Amino acid sequence: MAMSPIKEVTAQTTPMEFESAVSVRNISKNYGDVEALRDMSLEFPRGQLTSLLGPSGCGKTTLLKIIAGLLEPTSGQVEVNGKTVSGPGKDRAFVFQDFALLPWATVIRNVAFGLEMRGVAASEREAIAEKYIKEVGLAGFEQSYPHELSGGMRQRVGLARALAVDSDVLLMDEPFSAVDEQTRRKFQEDLLNLVQIENKTFIFVTHSIEEAVYVSDQIAILLPRPSRVSEIIRPSSFRDKGVDNIRRDPEYLDIVDNIWASLRGYVE
Amino acid sequence: MLNRALLLKLLSAVVLFGAWEIAGRIPVSFAFPTFLESMTALFEMTMNGMMFQAYSETLRPLAIGIAISAVLGIAIGLWVGLNSFFDWLFSPIFIVMQAAPLAALIPLLVLAYGIGLTSKVIVVCIMAMPVIVLNTSGAVRNTPESIKEMGQSFLASKTSILLRIVIPAASPVIFAGLRLGISAGFIGAILAELKITPTGVGDIITYSRSIADYPSMYAAIFSIILLAVLFLNLLEKIEKVLFKGNQRGYVSD
Numbered sequence: 001m002a003m004s005p006i007k008e009v010t011a012q013t014t015p016m017e018f019e020s021a022v023s024v025r026n027i028s029k030n031y032g033d034v035e036a037l038r039d040m041s042l043e044f045p046r047g048q049l050t051s052l053l054g055p056s057g058c059g060k061t062t063l064l065k066i067i068a069g070l071l072e073p074t075s076g077q078v079e080v081n082g083k084t085v086s087g088p089g090k091d092r093a094f095v096f097q098d099f100a101l102l103p104w105a106t107v108i109r110n111v112a113f114g115l116e117m118r119g120v121a122a123s124e125r126e127a128i129a130e131k132y133i134k135e136v137g138l139a140g141f142e143q144s145y146p147h148e149l150s151g152g153m154r155q156r157v158g159l160a161r162a163l164a165v166d167s168d169v170l171l172m173d174e175p176f177s178a179v180d181e182q183t184r185r186k187f188q189e190d191l192l193n194l195v196q197i198e199n200k201t202f203i204f205v206t207h208s209i210e211e212a213v214y215v216s217d218q219i220a221i222l223l224p225r226p227s228r229v230s231e232i233i234r235p236s237s238f239r240d241k242g243v244d245n246i247r248r249d250p251e252y253l254d255i256v257d258n259i260w261a262s263l264r265g266y267v268e
Numbered sequence: 269m270l271n272r273a274l275l276l277k278l279l280s281a282v283v284l285f286g287a288w289e290i291a292g293r294i295p296v297s298f299a300f301p302t303f304l305e306s307m308t309a310l311f312e313m314t315m316n317g318m319m320f321q322a323y324s325e326t327l328r329p330l331a332i333g334i335a336i337s338a339v340l341g342i343a344i345g346l347w348v349g350l351n352s353f354f355d356w357l358f359s360p361i362f363i364v365m366q367a368a369p370l371a372a373l374i375p376l377l378v379l380a381y382g383i384g385l386t387s388k389v390i391v392v393c394i395m396a397m398p399v400i401v402l403n404t405s406g407a408v409r410n411t412p413e414s415i416k417e418m419g420q421s422f423l424a425s426k427t428s429i430l431l432r433i434v435i436p437a438a439s440p441v442i443f444a445g446l447r448l449g450i451s452a453g454f455i456g457a458i459l460a461e462l463k464i465t466p467t468g469v470g471d472i473i474t475y476s477r478s479i480a481d482y483p484s485m486y487a488a489i490f491s492i493i494l495l496a497v498l499f500l501n502l503l504e505k506i507e508k509v510l511f512k513g514n515q516r517g518y519v520s521d
């Protein structure tokens with residue numbers, strides 16, 4: 001069976017004790033007749049990056065939006081820091097796949113949007129926004145409008161907006177899918193640094209097996225509708241070998257191969 | 269560049285007026301004056317104060333009607349666009365209003381409201397309001413789901429989502445509706461003066477036609493079109509100032 005190699009990899013990595021920042025408990029979600037998620041449970045360790053990896057249409061966005069409080073699950077519940085989610089909250093921030101920037105607002109106003117909605121005073125929120133605009137490498141573009149930026153730059157604005165509100169949990173829905181390969185690699189490296197320096201929990205949706213293995217502390221592999229978790233993989237050995245060496249690491253290559261072997265059956 | 273756009277506008281004006289002048293000289297019809305004759309008549313009527321007096325009459329129902337249509341139209345449009353019950357309740361009314369043959373309704377209006385200002389204001393409103401309501405409600409309904417979700421996820425209140433997301437996102441289409449509504453309102457104001465009681469600019473048109481003073485008649489028609497174009501340009505300027513970065517290129521003139 002194609003599954004067995006993955007089992008071996010997971011077996012090698014001794015399951016660590018961790019504290020969950022987000023717990024998904026027995027979540028089911030139906031859209032009318034369509035059963036998108038069925039009885040899904042998953043733990044997201046604090047301060048780590050967990051990827052949701054799975055074929056198109058398997059319910060990754062649905063799960064992320066349920067965690068964000070933007071969608072109601074049909075049954076089950078989500079806990080963030082021990083509190084049951086009943087809607088969007090200060091503890092979570094979302095990075096949208098299609099950026100979701102306000103086209104009539106400048107970069108700085110877009111980045112400050114979340115702070116503004118939280119009632120932070122204008123001068124203070126601009127100072128914070130400026131700091132994060134710099135952090136994502138967009139210094140000098142504060143007064144530009146989204147249509148004046150490239151796709152990659154727009155995504156950075158979306159990222160800065162999510163970072164600016166300083167939430168514990170960052171939900172990222174395929175944040176790098178709309179940018180070119182070089183930019184994407186740069187973003188992935190930046191993301192690894194971000195996970196290191198910001199003490200936040202990242203939940204990261206991706207289509208790309210390589211990307212998931214490259215950036216994740218934990219990878220949850222989802223199978224198609226009704227979606228459930230088929231594997232949880234925790235790469236262990238290559239994380240601290242430096243960003244340049246990860247892609248050459250034997251464990252990295254093995255995990256990529258094994259995930260592909262197990263997903264291949266669902267693609268046809 | 270402003271210069272290029274301005275140049276194109278001037279060029280199209282020259283072509284249009286040139287064609288008018290030629291058509292008047294052929295002449296296409298004995299009742300069709302040349303451009304220069306009409307402009308002379310316009311100049312005379314402006315100098316002897318006739319135009320100002322006429323517009324002081326015409327602008328009253330026009331301004332009141334347009335103000336009511338804009339404020340009420342946008343408000344109803346927002347309401348209808350945000351609530352499917354009100355959509356169900358009100359949308360048909362405005363669709364019918366838009367399609368109604370206004371000339372047939374005027375006798376009814378006169379019967380109900382007399383020949384005064386009220387009837388004229390109502391005519392302007394019937395012309396201007398439906399397109400404003402329908403554009404506004406359509407635009408509001410079509411707010412991209414993703415930016416509304418963005419607002420929710422960053423904890424925007426319902427009011428903030430309306431004021432900071434839905435309305436700005438809908439503004440290009442709302443303004444397009446305003447432009448269409450206002451042009452229709454101009455037509456309504458003149459129509460009211462032709463069909464109810466001849467006053468203001470409508471009086472100049474009716475009177476000069478009855479004495480076969482066609483240059484004056486065309487001068488009056490030209491002046492109202494000119495006023496409408498100037499007003500629509502002003503509206504576009506306002507939109508640009510209010511919603512910078514939202515420009516997607518409009519042609520209104």
Ligand SMILES: Nc1ncnc2c1ncn2[C@@H]1O[C@H](COP(=O)(O)OP(=O)(O)OP(=O)(O)O)[C@@H](O)[C@H]1O
Pocket residue numbers: 031034036055056057058059060061062063207225
């Ligand atoms: N609003 C909706 N109404 C009905 N069905 C929906 C809705 N949203 C999603 N679905 C269905 O639920 C399933 C999961 O959708 P979802 O968007 O979560 O998938 P996904 O894993 O994010 O896919 P992708 O990788 O292509 O983005 C899909 O099969 C889709 O058809």
Ligand SMILES: [Mg+2]
Pocket residue numbers: 060061062
């Ligand atoms: Mg998705």
